[in-house]
Amino acid sequence: MTEPLSKLKSFRQFAGKVGRLALPYFSSEEKWKARALLAAIVALNLAAVYMLVLLNEWNRGFYDALQNKDQPVFWRELGRFTYLAFAFIVIAVYRFYLTQLLQLRWRNWMTAHYLDRWLSNKAFYQLELARFSKQADAPPDNPDQRIAEDLNLFTGDTVGLTMGLMNAVVTLVSFVGILWGLSGSFTFDFNGGSYVIPGFMVWMAVAYALAGSLLTHYIGRPQIALNFRQQRYEADFRHHLIRVREYSESIALDRGEPVERTQLGGRFTTLLGNYLRLIKAQKRLIWFNTFYGQAAVVFPFIVAAPRFFSGAIQLGELMQISSAFGRVQDSLSWFVDNYSSLAAWRATTDRIISFEESFLALQQAELAHTQDATQSDHLRVDDLHIALPGQVALLSGSGLTLSAGDTLLVKGPSGSGKSTLFRALAGIWPWAKGRLHLPADFDARVMFLPQKPYFPNGALRTALAYPAAPERYSDTELQQALRDALLPRLADVLDTEDTWGQKLSGGEQQRLAIARALLKKPRWLFVDEGTSALDEAAEATLYQRLRALVAEQDGALISIAHSPAVGAFHAQQWTLEDSAGGESRFKLVAS
Numbered sequence: 001m002t003e004p005l006s007k008l009k010s011f012r013q014f015a016g017k018v019g020r021l022a023l024p025y026f027s028s029e030e031k032w033k034a035r036a037l038l039a040a041i042v043a044l045n046l047a048a049v050y051m052l053v054l055l056n057e058w059n060r061g062f063y064d065a066l067q068n069k070d071q072p073v074f075w076r077e078l079g080r081f082t083y084l085a086f087a088f089i090v091i092a093v094y095r096f097y098l099t100q101l102l103q104l105r106w107r108n109w110m111t112a113h114y115l116d117r118w119l120s121n122k123a124f125y126q127l128e129l130a131r132f133s134k135q136a137d138a139p140p141d142n143p144d145q146r147i148a149e150d151l152n153l154f155t156g157d158t159v160g161l162t163m164g165l166m167n168a169v170v171t172l173v174s175f176v177g178i179l180w181g182l183s184g185s186f187t188f189d190f191n192g193g194s195y196v197i198p199g200f201m202v203w204m205a206v207a208y209a210l211a212g213s214l215l216t217h218y219i220g221r222p223q224i225a226l227n228f229r230q231q232r233y234e235a236d237f238r239h240h241l242i243r244v245r246e247y248s249e250s251i252a253l254d255r256g257e258p259v260e261r262t263q264l265g266g267r268f269t270t271l272l273g274n275y276l277r278l279i280k281a282q283k284r285l286i287w288f289n290t291f292y293g294q295a296a297v298v299f300p301f302i303v304a305a306p307r308f309f310s311g312a313i314q315l316g317e318l319m320q321i322s323s324a325f326g327r328v329q330d331s332l333s334w335f336v337d338n339y340s341s342l343a344a345w346r347a348t349t350d351r352i353i354s355f356e357e358s359f360l361a362l363q364q365a366e367l368a369h370t371q372d373a374t375q376s377d378h379l380r381v382d383d384l385h386i387a388l389p390g391q392v393a394l395l396s397g398s399g400l401t402l403s404a405g406d407t408l409l410v411k412g413p414s415g416s417g418k419s420t421l422f423r424a425l426a427g428i429w430p431w432a433k434g435r436l437h438l439p440a441d442f443d444a445r446v447m448f449l450p451q452k453p454y455f456p457n458g459a460l461r462t463a464l465a466y467p468a469a470p471e472r473y474s475d476t477e478l479q480q481a482l483r484d485a486l487l488p489r490l491a492d493v494l495d496t497e498d499t500w501g502q503k504l505s506g507g508e509q510q511r512l513a514i515a516r517a518l519l520k521k522p523r524w525l526f527v528d529e530g531t532s533a534l535d536e537a538a539e540a541t542l543y544q545r546l547r548a549l550v551a552e553q554d555g556a557l558i559s560i561a562h563s564p565a566v567g568a569f570h571a572q573q574w575t576l577e578d579s580a581g582g583e584s585r586f587k588l589v590a591s
């Protein structure tokens with residue numbers, strides 16, 4: 001394909017994607033409010049242009065009055081200016097206000113939409129998994145930045161730029177006629193013939209703006225890529241700072257400050273280096289833009305001067321020509337004036353598009369999933385194949401069954417995929433194939449206790465009840481669960497707000513997670529080294545309680561643990577063994 005054609009095609013593809021990003025809001029459940037606001041903004045923008053036309057006409061009367069030293073007309077025109085200016089001010093204020101209101105509502109809608117998508121179907125988790133896999137089609141970095149910053153920029157800039165473009169077009173249409181009428185024609189002799197160019201000033205404005213736009217694009221093009229990278233470097237730097245905060249204790253214990261300092265310094269230097277390149281690119285464009293803007297002030301006078309000095313036009317008309325020329329040239333130069341904003345908008349839009357596409361590319365596990373109440377009440381997995389991102393076969397197995405009353409231990413060397421097996425059974429691991437039968441009440445009555453549980457910041461009762469609302473449980477229930485999990489001290493501080501995930505010790509956090517299980521009474525309980533930070537006595541007491549809990553609920557317990565003490569609480573055992581050159585690294589066998 002020839003270059004212009006392929007450029008046109010990629011432009012059309014990009015425009016199609018922008019449409020798919022921008023249009024849904026205007027056909028959403030909020031569409032009437034959105035369209036009404038948009039219509040009001042369009043009307044105000046048109047009114048603003050109309051005011052400019054009136055002001056342009058005013059120029060003529062006013063300057064002619066000055067030239068003719070006609071005082072009554074001078075004062076009358078000043079009076080007219082007052083009400084024109086007042087109307088202009090009212091329009092400007094409401095145009096600003098309603099535009100902001102539309103941006104705010106649009107951002108609100110888009111943020112809600114993206115939060116829904118990010119937090120559904122485990123997308124937020126899978127995007128991270130695949131990103132760390134460093135595959136070529138890895139999802140975009142920093143989803144937090146996409147949602148918090150890019151959506152704000154996209155909605156703001158799309159409204160701003162679209163209205164700017166519309167204004168430019170309407171101004172152009174309004175003033176081109178005026179300028180055409182005022183410009184007279186230009187006659188010149190060439191090759192023995194005499195030629196006349198009608199609407200000469202209009203053509204001059206077109207030529208001036210066209211030359212400006214081409215040069216701007218040529219000078220400003222590097223800004224698109226630089227803007228894109230700048231946003232990424234900023235987000236990476238911020239993300240690293242947050243990680244230092246999150247892991248402050250481990251870093252302090254490792255005496256890792258110098259490394260962190262060097263890494264942060266390195267990231268910031270990269271960020272600054274790119275920023276400097278961006279500033280230099282902008283500087284080059286500003287050189288040109290400022291020159292272009294200044295030249296535009298005198299350009300119409302130079303072109304119209306011969307007619308003024310020959311007496312063909314008066315000062316009023318000259319001023320009107322210059323003002324109309326300014327408007328036409330201004331609107332034709334919309335591209336020149338907005339190049340940097342367009343470059344930033346393009347970078348933002350590309351990032352949101354790649355974020356959007358990453359949702360579509362998310363893989364669903366091919367773990368054929370049956371859940372039928374009429375079938376017997378057990379979990380069973382057959383022909384299971386679990387891979388790592390990048391399609392490395394990790395483990396395979398068949399026949400793992402968990403029925404009511406079972407207590408099953410999964411053992412195996414570190415890295416053999418025990419946690420990944422739990423992830424696959426939980427339905428969050430995308431690279432799993434096979435047949436999985438689940439009990440009918442699995443989703444409602446399952447609970448996973450990880451080695452490092454998550455607790456939201458805030459009141460202890462919220463952290464304990466998570467993800468359920470704390471109001472669901474009485475104080476007595478909450479306190480009993482804490483005491484049963486060997487955390488009697490915390491039973492008195494249910495309303496204390498804190499960062500529990502950081503403040504509590506590793507063992508206390510595991511006990512708090514066990515308290516959560518005792519509170520919620522799951523039937524199917526998965527424990528992934530959930531007592532690894534506890535002393536033997538506490539581990540034994542709590543395992544007894546967990547076993548009693550699932551027995552009471554007529555359920556089953558399945559654990560991953562390295563310690564033989566924990567093994568004693570389980571009747572069955574499956575092991576992940578090295579498959580010694582089989583198609584996957586490990587195989588799951590009953591032992």
Ligand SMILES: Nc1ncnc2c1ncn2[C@@H]1O[C@H](COP(=O)(O)OP(=O)(O)OP(=O)(O)O)[C@@H](O)[C@H]1O
Nearest residue numbers: 129132133388389413414415416417418419420421
């Ligand atoms: N997101 C990921 N991308 C690539 N590899 C991964 C990812 N998550 C886990 N792995 C790899 O999968 C393998 C199995 O990990 P898993 O956590 O399941 O092991 P495990 O048997 O539970 O180990 P341990 O006993 O040490 O907790 C490891 O080699 C790990 O590096």
